[in-house]
Amino acid sequence: MAGGTSSGKRINQLTHPHGVYVDDEQTVYVADYGNHRIMEWKYGATSGRVVADGNGPGNGLDQLNGPTDVTVDKKSNCLIICDRENRRVVQWSRRNNTNAQTIIPDVDCYGLTMDNNGYLYVSDSVKNEVKRWEIGDSFGIVVAGGNGEGNRLDQLNYPTFLFVDEDQTVYVSDTNNHRVMKWMKGAKEGIVVAGRRVQGNDLTQLSQPYGIVVDQLGTVYVVDYGNNRVMRWCHGAAQGTIVIGGNGPGDEPNQLNGPGGLSFDQQGNLYVVDNHNHRVQKFNVRSGSRF
Numbered sequence: 001m002a003g004g005t006s007s008g009k010r011i012n013q014l015t016h017p018h019g020v021y022v023d024d025e026q027t028v029y030v031a032d033y034g035n036h037r038i039m040e041w042k043y044g045a046t047s048g049r050v051v052a053d054g055n056g057p058g059n060g061l062d063q064l065n066g067p068t069d070v071t072v073d074k075k076s077n078c079l080i081i082c083d084r085e086n087r088r089v090v091q092w093s094r095r096n097n098t099n100a101q102t103i104i105p106d107v108d109c110y111g112l113t114m115d116n117n118g119y120l121y122v123s124d125s126v127k128n129e130v131k132r133w134e135i136g137d138s139f140g141i142v143v144a145g146g147n148g149e150g151n152r153l154d155q156l157n158y159p160t161f162l163f164v165d166e167d168q169t170v171y172v173s174d175t176n177n178h179r180v181m182k183w184m185k186g187a188k189e190g191i192v193v194a195g196r197r198v199q200g201n202d203l204t205q206l207s208q209p210y211g212i213v214v215d216q217l218g219t220v221y222v223v224d225y226g227n228n229r230v231m232r233w234c235h236g237a238a239q240g241t242i243v244i245g246g247n248g249p250g251d252e253p254n255q256l257n258g259p260g261g262l263s264f265d266q267q268g269n270l271y272v273v274d275n276h277n278h279r280v281q282k283f284n285v286r287s288g289s290r291f
Contacts, residue, residue, distance in 0.1 A: 001271060002028055002041040002048060009035050012047035014278045017262035019069030019082070019111065019161065019211070025170065026265050030273070030280055031067040038070050038079060038092070041280075052079055052092040052100070052189035059086045061100045069111045069161065069261065073135070075118055082109040082122070089122060091135075104133060104140070111161035115168055123159040123172065130159060130172055130183075144170050144183040144190060151177045151197050154189040161223075161261060163212045173209040173222065180209055180233070193223050194220050194233040194240060201227045203239040211262025211273065221262060221270065221285070228256045230272060232285070243285050244272060251277045 003014035015034030022028050026043040029051070036056030041048040052066040062185035066085035072094070079092040080103070080278070089112065090106035108126035115121070120122055121143065122132045128149045131140030145156035158176040165171075168185040178199040181190035207226025212218050218235035221243070229246035233239075245256035258276035265271065270283045 001282045002030055002039065002280040004277065007034070007146060010047075011039075011049060014039065014280070016275050016278065017260065017273050017280065018067070018275065019272050020263045020273050020280055021071050021082075021262045022265045022271055023072055024137070024266055026267075028280060029070050029072065029260070030272065031070045031081070033066050033068060036066060038064070038067060038081060043180070051094065052081060057085070061090075061102070068109070071112055071114055073114060073118070073120075076135075080112060080114070080120060082112050088156045089120075096098045103135060111173070113162045113164050115164045116166060117168075119168075121162050121164055121170060123162055125158045125160065125175075128156040128283065130156075130161060130162060130170055132168075143168075143185075144172050144181065152189070153191070154182075156181065160209075161211045163214050164211060171212055171214055171220065173212050175208050175210065175225075178206045178208065180212060180220055193235075194222055194231065199226070203241065210260050213262050213264050213270070215264075215268075218256070221264075223259045223262050223272065225259060228259065230256075230259065230262070230270070244270070244283055249276070 007015045019031040023088045028041040030039045037054045038052035039048040040051040056063040057065040068084040069082040092100045110125045111123045129146035130144035132143045133140040147154045160175045161173045163171040170183045172181045179195035182193045183190040210225045211223040220233040228249045230244035231240040232243045249257040260272040260275045263271045270285045
């Protein structure tokens, strides 16, 4: 769907992409980490266009430095970007690709997402917490972790990508604990819904989980970075199943190499950021085919 022509700066290339967001029209937004920009790829396009930065790396309001995730605020028609190496979350207008502003400073953000009420959720990989923010607020509310680095049920260790459902339940890729945690709204501790603390490659284990999405049945899809695969964990299951990859690192259609972000579109297709292959791939997970 995007990139895949080797690493580079041209508009048909990506360099170590991280996060991905797909809107209702199947337009793909990619955090092009190595090129310090956000790329937009329209459905069916053979190349993209720069919609944020392209002037980096740097810390000016017209620059990004190592962005790791991106989402869309539909109400304001803005991109919300985790500008990781600048330790800030920025807002960038989709109307004219200008009017950028910092909305959360001094945060070691990695992943972010918005719920249906317009609240923004941001993971902090240094403070080991996830906060919920109302756009314009000066202070967020801790909704997961926040009790120091660790592997207790009330702790996280390097949280990265996020997913939030209609009930404001937060799912967190607890990357260095090799598990996915589910935090109900108002909960003081989370529930392990995929993986366990021990890193590994059997069907009960994960190795550095990253991108995550959850369907309406509570089925968790998670990028298993260290094992170069995407896993599916049904609600309450003790083990997962491999739905993409798992055939060693590589660039063949049935392989991934350092996968990162993950997103669904309205038709249920799964988009996988293939970091070391510098591409985003689209899969029909029901049939197992790649588009």
